[in-house]
Amino acid sequence: MDIELMLKVYPFFLKAAWITILLSVLTAGLGLICGILGASARLSRFSIVRFLGAAYVSVFRGTPALIQLFILYFGGPQIGIQLDAFEAGVIGLGINAGAYMTETIRGGIISIDRGQREAARTLGLSRWQTTYKVILPQAARLLVRPLGVNLNMLIKATALVAAISVIELTYTAQRYIGSTYKPFEMFLLAGVLYMIIIYATGRGVAWLDRKVRIN
Amino acid sequence: MTEHTHFVEIRHAQKSYGALEVLKDISLNVERGQIVGIIGSSGSGKSTLLRAINDLDPLTGGEVWLDGIQVNKSLPHRQYEKHINAMRQQIGMVFQHFNLFPHMTVRENVAMAPKLLKEISKEEANQLAAEQLDHVGMLERIDYYPSQLSGGQKQRVAIARALAMKPKLMLFDEATSALDPELVEEVNQVMKKLAEEHMTMIIVTHEMDFAASVCDRVLFMDKGVVVEEGPPEVVLENPSQKRTREFLRKHIEGAS
Amino acid sequence: MGLDFSIVPDYLDIILLGVAWTIGITVASALLSFVGGIFFAVIALYSPWIIRQPFRLIEWVFMGTPLLLQLFLIYFGLVQIGIDLPAFVAGIIGLGLHFAVYNSELIQTAILAVDKGQMEAARTLGLSRGEALRKVVVPQAVNAVIPPIGNNMIALLKDSALVSVIGVSELTLSAQRVIGKTYRPFEFYLVAAAFYYVINLCMEWVQRKIERRIAVSR
Numbered sequence A: 001m002d003i004e005l006m007l008k009v010y011p012f013f014l015k016a017a018w019i020t021i022l023l024s025v026l027t028a029g030l031g032l033i034c035g036i037l038g039a040s041a042r043l044s045r046f047s048i049v050r051f052l053g054a055a056y057v058s059v060f061r062g063t064p065a066l067i068q069l070f071i072l073y074f075g076g077p078q079i080g081i082q083l084d085a086f087e088a089g090v091i092g093l094g095i096n097a098g099a100y101m102t103e104t105i106r107g108g109i110i111s112i113d114r115g116q117r118e119a120a121r122t123l124g125l126s127r128w129q130t131t132y133k134v135i136l137p138q139a140a141r142l143l144v145r146p147l148g149v150n151l152n153m154l155i156k157a158t159a160l161v162a163a164i165s166v167i168e169l170t171y172t173a174q175r176y177i178g179s180t181y182k183p184f185e186m187f188l189l190a191g192v193l194y195m196i197i198i199y200a201t202g203r204g205v206a207w208l209d210r211k212v213r214i215n
Numbered sequence B: 001m002t003e004h005t006h007f008v009e010i011r012h013a014q015k016s017y018g019a020l021e022v023l024k025d026i027s028l029n030v031e032r033g034q035i036v037g038i039i040g041s042s043g044s045g046k047s048t049l050l051r052a053i054n055d056l057d058p059l060t061g062g063e064v065w066l067d068g069i070q071v072n073k074s075l076p077h078r079q080y081e082k083h084i085n086a087m088r089q090q091i092g093m094v095f096q097h098f099n100l101f102p103h104m105t106v107r108e109n110v111a112m113a114p115k116l117l118k119e120i121s122k123e124e125a126n127q128l129a130a131e132q133l134d135h136v137g138m139l140e141r142i143d144y145y146p147s148q149l150s151g152g153q154k155q156r157v158a159i160a161r162a163l164a165m166k167p168k169l170m171l172f173d174e175a176t177s178a179l180d181p182e183l184v185e186e187v188n189q190v191m192k193k194l195a196e197e198h199m200t201m202i203i204v205t206h207e208m209d210f211a212a213s214v215c216d217r218v219l220f221m222d223k224g225v226v227v228e229e230g231p232p233e234v235v236l237e238n239p240s241q242k243r244t245r246e247f248l249r250k251h252i253e254g255a256s
Numbered sequence C: 001m002g003l004d005f006s007i008v009p010d011y012l013d014i015i016l017l018g019v020a021w022t023i024g025i026t027v028a029s030a031l032l033s034f035v036g037g038i039f040f041a042v043i044a045l046y047s048p049w050i051i052r053q054p055f056r057l058i059e060w061v062f063m064g065t066p067l068l069l070q071l072f073l074i075y076f077g078l079v080q081i082g083i084d085l086p087a088f089v090a091g092i093i094g095l096g097l098h099f100a101v102y103n104s105e106l107i108q109t110a111i112l113a114v115d116k117g118q119m120e121a122a123r124t125l126g127l128s129r130g131e132a133l134r135k136v137v138v139p140q141a142v143n144a145v146i147p148p149i150g151n152n153m154i155a156l157l158k159d160s161a162l163v164s165v166i167g168v169s170e171l172t173l174s175a176q177r178v179i180g181k182t183y184r185p186f187e188f189y190l191v192a193a194a195f196y197y198v199i200n201l202c203m204e205w206v207q208r209k210i211e212r213r214i215a216v217s218r
Helices: A003-042 A047-062 A065-079 A085-110 A114-122 A127-164 A169-180 A183-213 B046-053 B077-088 B106-117 B122-135 B151-163 B181-196 B208-214 B242-255 C005-046 C049-064 C067-080 C087-113 C116-124 C129-166 C171-182 C185-217
Strands: B008-017 B020-030 B035-039 B061-066 B091-094 B169-173 B200-204 B217-222 B225-230
Touching (some): A003 A085, A003 A183, A047 A085, A127 A169, A127 A183, A169 C067, A183 C067, B020 B046, B035 B208, B046 B169, B046 B200, B091 B151, B106 B151, B225 B242, C005 C049, C005 C087, C005 C129, C005 C185, C049 C087, C087 C129, C116 C129, C171 C185
């Protein structure tokens, strides 16, 4: 193992790891927004809106994220959407993650007992009051763990933007493999950083899950 | 337009799920302060009828009136939502499975709706919650979460939660069916107390003794129709209909 | 530049060849992931500690890093240790191993979830441990594990697009090649997406059929 080489290049990996983290945070934020909108659409009382929500989930979960990214980044200019690689990465992955989160959030909401909604409506609360006072606070607690799984997948999915040349961890590893012919060393550097990010996120999710479960 | 002289008036209530008719042309009047019990086997439509009164299970035909206002008015969606929310504030409901909000303390469970829907301050709402909880004997558990309470205690909190909206009418949907036998009495006591205070109540129950002791009138329902109705001593002890007698006999056999 | 789908039919043969490759790679990787998944699960559940630990590390690495990075490692790593495999073989190994780890998780959970009483009941009847496993525990675990493994296989189809990055001429790379000639990325990536979507729908349809069967036998 070429430790010397690893020591020489690791600052570049560290810098790339920050890009991966930034990508993950932005993607997760956009994904969550899309997920909330998607779940609201899936649960709407208008059948056309429900259909649109279902179509969003089906199409974005039914095709590779990589292709979605390519359509946005390479095909976007043809329909007047000019994005740099990083922007395309965040938007493409965010919308993709949102489709998965839609199903997670919807699952959490419909798992709340029907009696909860009925009890709230019986007291005279409106649909919206019922949703944000009674349903969402309960669903949010149930959602920490499954959304944590979505987050874990999303962090790993940020590697896809290497294919549109965003200089994050996987791209950096790929470039140094190409220039040094030391795949194991480069994999080790990138892999350890990924695992640290994933592990830290996992601990954060577990902590949050415990915290919301206490009451 | 017909006069609506009764406090609660159900006219020709009809409900079907596709081809299945669960309520067949039921009419029922309840006067202010009256207590009406509804008995019948499961699937008789008794819960459906009760849940139609506050439009939780909307009727497919017929009208429900409360104190001169039609509950199930046909209105455009938005207006209807406003109307029904206002109506439901006047109709308290207690469920078989309590349906307390598990993420709120007992106090929050009771204070939430008044705080949101009545123009009162947080302190006033909390004060109101404390009063209602005192009324059902649950004041000392005010800061507990529902998961820390027994079934009987949960149901008493659920009653306090409904009462905090100062309803004109209380609906009880098998309020003691999910309770262990030794916990039934504490809930019955609270309901009896409400009866003494002349709260108008419609009670779906399978407890004949309780129905006999608090109800002014008892309805026996079977297959979506009211088979027999009258004072409890008649319907429960000396029924005129064969179906009622059969139901009561089976019920006694089942209970012993 | 605008969109023009009229040139799509001219290149359909290249795209369809890509579709065939994508299906082939998905099936081959899926088979590898079943065999590997069972192998990993057996090791995790029934092997001594000293053998189990290295496999846990492998599992941990596969679950904690992106598939794309793993593909780079396998493709270039094999070359480095002197094994020069065609890109598509490296791709199948990478996809297969990656999903073997995920399948193994599912298989372990399913086996552990079979009620203890089932094993006890079988042993009481006089079956040996092996017989009880084969006749009673495994059939029940199989039913429990098929639906989630189906989900993994659908995920595998979509992740097979990643092997385009190491130069396997499957659907995504075929689209890329056509785009290199036509400069029509939107049209051809969309066509590729449509093919993926159709294959995906077919897989979901099969999955639902199988699930309905299982539901009856339970």
